[in-house]
Amino acid sequence: MKKIRTVVCGTTFGLFYLEALDRLKEQFEIVGILAKGSERSQKCAENYGVPLYTELQALPKDIELACVVVRTRALGGRGTELAAYFLEQGIHVIQEQPIHPKDLEECYKIAMKQGVCYQTGDVYPHLKEVKNFIKCAQKLNEIHGGPLYINASFAPQVSYPAMDILMGALPDIRLWDLPDNVKAGPFRILTGTLNYIPICMEIHNEVYPKDPDNNMHLLHHMELIYESGRLTLQDTFGPLLWNPRLDIPTELYNRGKVTGEVPDYMLEPTAELLGGYKNISFKDIISDVWPEAVMQDLLLMKERINNKILFRQKAQKEIICSNQWNEMTKALGYADIMERKMDKVMAGEIIKTALEEI
Incomplete structure (x- = not known):
């Protein structure tokens, strides 16, 4: 079975993509990580035994799938620009949400034009x-x-x-x-x-x-x-x-x-x-739930690569979802800034003592 040559962009939530791809190594091959070169990214590359790239132009030329797990334009990141770049090169793309509806439509237009698949990554x-x-x-x-x-x-x-x-x-x-x-x-x-x-x-x-x-x-x-x-x-x-x-x-x-x-x-x-x-x-x-969910997303992507009808059906649903998310967040308004971190998680055993008191 021919493996899908895949690059992962970003190493925060991208770490779960690396783990999922590693567990699907019979179907996918990680050919590199694209990141800024932080200590975390270097550790990821070392742990998964793959090259770390800090420049787009340095990536291998035979990539088939890009997992863009970088903040999108909607959140002030460059994820949308990366997704559009890969699509223009004829590379299939999974892009982590949230994605503004205008950006989503832009990426889908490029994907249709280039004959490749594009989908929003969403583990939930x-x-x-x-x-x-x-x-x-x-x-x-x-x-x-x-x-x-x-x-x-x-x-x-x-x-x-x-x-x-x-x-x-x-x-x-x-x-x-x-x-x-x-x-x-x-x-x-x-x-x-x-x-x-x-x-x-x-x-x-x-x-x-x-x-x-x-x-x-x-x-x-x-x-x-x-x-x-x-x-x-x-x-x-x-x-x-x-x-x-x-x-x-x-x-x-x-x-x-x-x-x-x-x-x-x-x-x-x-x-x-x-x-x-x-x-x-x-x-x-x-360690398990999120990587397994990403695995399901990757396998669906593989299925859509082989069946363009499924890809078009997914596109229609994603555009509806993005539009409705955008309308809801407009009504919500900007988030308030927290001045400090929350207290640590409290173990359930501590709370259970309340039920044991006479």
């Missing part, structure tokens, strides 16, 4: 609990037509994948109406409608400039309210919960006694843990 829709949330929401949408209400909480750093998750979980996301923006401590509360469905978004709209990819109160929390109950993705990594709506028949009150026969639906548990959830550690996320 590949995560087990997120996939389960989307599947269950789609089943409930078949039954009810859609939710009655949406509550979504997330950090601005993961607002783009939040939009991607909502796109998978809802019948449509093409129409925003977000008239209200309220500051509540470190959060911004946006309320309005998404495709006529009432929505409330609680967004931790703060950034610590010295460590902008950290210091978040949460990644994603999403809850969809249906007539029959509520579906909750408690966190990006789970658990996924179903809570049926409490419905006590009037005849039970009329008989004047709380014991006795009840309808079958009242025997259902008040909360159902869906999808065989298992606890994972933050170490598991770094």
Whole structure:
């Protein structure tokens, strides 16, 4: 099997791409890292046994795929320029989100013109609990037509994948109406409608400039309210919960006694843990969960390289997602600057002691 010769640009989140490509070494070959030459980049090149390049012109001429894991123009980086450069050279590109819709359309035009594939890299829709949330929401949408209400909480750093998750979980996301923006401590509360469905978004709209990819109160929390109950993705990594709506028949009150026969639906548990959830550690996320999700993205890219119809379908969805993300961030406004880092993570065992106290 011919391996796809691949270069990785950037070594922050790009580190996960390097690990994923290394695990797919039967299908992909890392031919180099493009970075600024920092100590971190040098260590990455040494650990994965590949050359480190600091100039575009020095890269090998036979590259087939570029993973551009550098901040995009939307975040003040040069990721968009790098992606456009590779596409112009006839090289397939995965570019890490978020990407402004104008930049996305520009890159897709170049890709179509050059006959190569381009896609947004986004690990979150590949995560087990997120996939389960989307599947269950789609089943409930078949039954009810859609939710009655949406509550979504997330950090601005993961607002783009939040939009991607909502796109998978809802019948449509093409129409925003977000008239209200309220500051509540470190959060911004946006309320309005998404495709006529009432929505409330609680967004931790703060950034610590010295460590902008950290210091978040949460990644994603999403809850969809249906007539029959509520579906909750408690966190990006789970658990996924179903809570049926409490419905006590009037005849039970009329008989004047709380014991006795009840309808079958009242025997259902008040909360159902869906999808065989298992606890994972933050170490598991770094060493396995994220690399595995990037692997799924890479394999999808390989499939689209071989099937241009799949590529065009993906392009249409990504443009919708980017447009809706852009509209939402306009309503949100600029993030507040954090003056200090957050306190360290507290172990659950410490909190459990509160339940053990007499």
